[in-house]
Amino acid sequence: MNELRVAAYAVCVREEQILLARWVARDGVKRWTLPGGGMDHGEDPLETVVREVEEETGYASEVTALLGLHTDVLRRPRKLGADAELHSLRIVYAGRITGGGLRNETDGSTDLACWHPLDAVTGLERVDLVDIGLELWRTRPPVGRVAGNGQ
Template identity: 80%
Template sequence: MNRQLRNRELRVAAYAVCVRAEQILLARWVARDGVKKWTLPGGGMDHGEDPLETVVREVEEETGYASEMTALLGIDTIRRQYPRKLGAFADFQGLRIVYEGRIAGGELRHETDGSTDLAAWHPLDAVTGLERVELVDVGLALWRSRPPVGRIAGKG
């Protein structure tokens, strides 16, 4: 197998934009290096799992809430390269499916032993002041504009 092909990685994930009373539900992601940034609740799809099942499962794991997805907002992709062992690089592509969700039950709690450490509601007008991953901005742009093809104009 070609060395470049072995270094390709594809991750499919599903996320929720949950807004109520002018606040958005976010989870604080903890990177491997300890950096913490707010993100949309959601995460990687398990093999054989439906994306809708993924996002509902991930919202519950990261926030404690039962959720229902009400609309498919769009799909976003990212591509990054990062170093691997022995001077190689991984060619990573993330396919991110973004839904609009609503809270259907449960109580807010923080994830333990996961990739996030906090969950909280944040005023929409305060999001720009948060340390956050760009997925938050992507999700809010999709939620606000609801593009017919599920893609933000000018991205890609």
């Protein structure tokens, strides 16, 4: 069975630091990621990213720009031993913190949120989306894609 997952993420940078959330994989491995996540049925992507930033970090935010899209297709094991192809479509926005206070998510897919210096990101255990999001944020490509876009 094939699946499509549409998600929205925010690149929030202030004072040379980026806001990241630590994602906990099903196998318990923890990696830093951009705050964001899957769209609920009928939800607008802008609402998704604002909701997800608040859920994962405690901050109220607003979208300031659409940075681009990232797509990837990967095989994932499913119940009863069957594999499925997951087509992941990620919408990446630039975001700005407008209120709230930093806190960790409870009972979610992330367990920690914090600001990291931009120059320290390469030393973090992170998912590829962090690098893709930063590249989109830095270069603002006219077509909203960077090299290595899963294609």
